Amino acid sequence: MSGGYGRARRSLRPKQVAVKLRLPFVGEIAGTWEPAEAEREAAWELYVELITRVTVVELRPDEGLVREALTSVYSVFESTREILRKYGPAVAPRGRKETITFGVLAIGVLNGALRPLLTKWHPALAAWEAQRPDSVNPVQHERDWDQLPMVRNELSRTRASLAELAKILADVAGAAYLLPEAPNDDGAPLQRGGRPMSRDLVLTKSVVLSPTTHATLADRLLPQVSVGYGKLDHRTRAAGS
Structure with a gap:
């Protein structure tokens, strides 16, 4: 029984996946992914992390707290690093x-x-x-913040990127996309993999990075991530978040 299930599951996994992922602060990563088995397993683990957190659920203006959303984003950051450590070079082969x-x-x-x-x-x-006075509850105090619309806007852009990533990971893992489909900017529903069903995805004024260019960028920035989040961990503990 388990052998037949394993073969059926593998048959649902495509050998190649076309990737087009928009990132708010970089531009776009586009290319073809031919995942190895370790990458498929890692994709499933990250997919589960994404779809079970508020990071891929739209935060409406009258719903939720930005603090909770940022905490969830930080959890995804940590989970992603842990998955990279767990699978090691097998998910980023040199060749x-x-x-x-x-x-x-x-x-x-x-x-x-x-x-x-x-x-x-x-x-x-x-x-x-x-700066919150004792007489003001945390929810109201956050909603009084003059920068709240800006942070919510950037959270929305990040959420859209993570939702696209979740669709790509679902394809690679051979899994169904388990969240409701969000409409594209012009109202067209999105397919798995993040593409509109009836037209190509266009990102105005984006920078498309080749995997080689992005790998070079990652080599330069990864040490900064570790240092920066050491400081962020310290701030989080100090703030009691």
């Missing part, structure tokens, strides 16, 4: 510089979406929270 790998996507999301958002808004929100 595949001209194709997409799990490592390219993971580092792209860390440096092109999560890290810039957190390093900008976590300390800014913490500073505002420290």
